[in-house]
Amino acid sequence: MKKELGIGIFVGLIANAIGLFITSQLLGDGDDFITVIKAAYTEGFLGKLISLGAVLNLIAFFIFIKKKQDYRARGVLLITVFIAVFTFVIKLF
Numbered sequence: 001m002k003k004e005l006g007i008g009i010f011v012g013l014i015a016n017a018i019g020l021f022i023t024s025q026l027l028g029d030g031d032d033f034i035t036v037i038k039a040a041y042t043e044g045f046l047g048k049l050i051s052l053g054a055v056l057n058l059i060a061f062f063i064f065i066k067k068k069q070d071y072r073a074r075g076v077l078l079i080t081v082f083i084a085v086f087t088f089v090i091k092l093f
Contacts, residue, residue, distance in 0.1 A: 001071055008064065008075020015060045015076070016083060020053030047087035054083050 021033060027049070028036035040046040057080045064073035 004069065004071035005075045005078075008069075008072035008077075009079050010075075011060050011064075011072065012057050012076040012079030015056040016050075016054050016079065018053075019056035020050060022056075023049055023052045047090040050083060050090075051087050054080055057083075 024033050024036040024040075031039070037046070037049075040049045057076050061073050061076045061080070064070070064076060
């Protein structure tokens with residue numbers, strides 16, 4: 001059970017990182033990843049960029065649900081909630 005939850009957490013983190021990279025490349029006007037992240041932080045929309053990157057977690061979640069891998073889906077959901085809280089904290093400060 002713990003292993004399956006850990007796999008779900010790992011997949012959620014990787015999916016979010018890939019989604020963040022894809023989003024930064026699409027919205028970054030050809031700049032490299034680090035430049036886009038720094039610009040997003042200074043301009044105050046880093047939380048929105050991270051939230052857009054979390055869309056891939058939705059795909060991973062439904063794949064795990066369809067395959068009846070509930071604990072892995074729970075891990076992806078846990079990371080998605082963590083990302084939501086993280087972006088909320090970023091928005092406050």
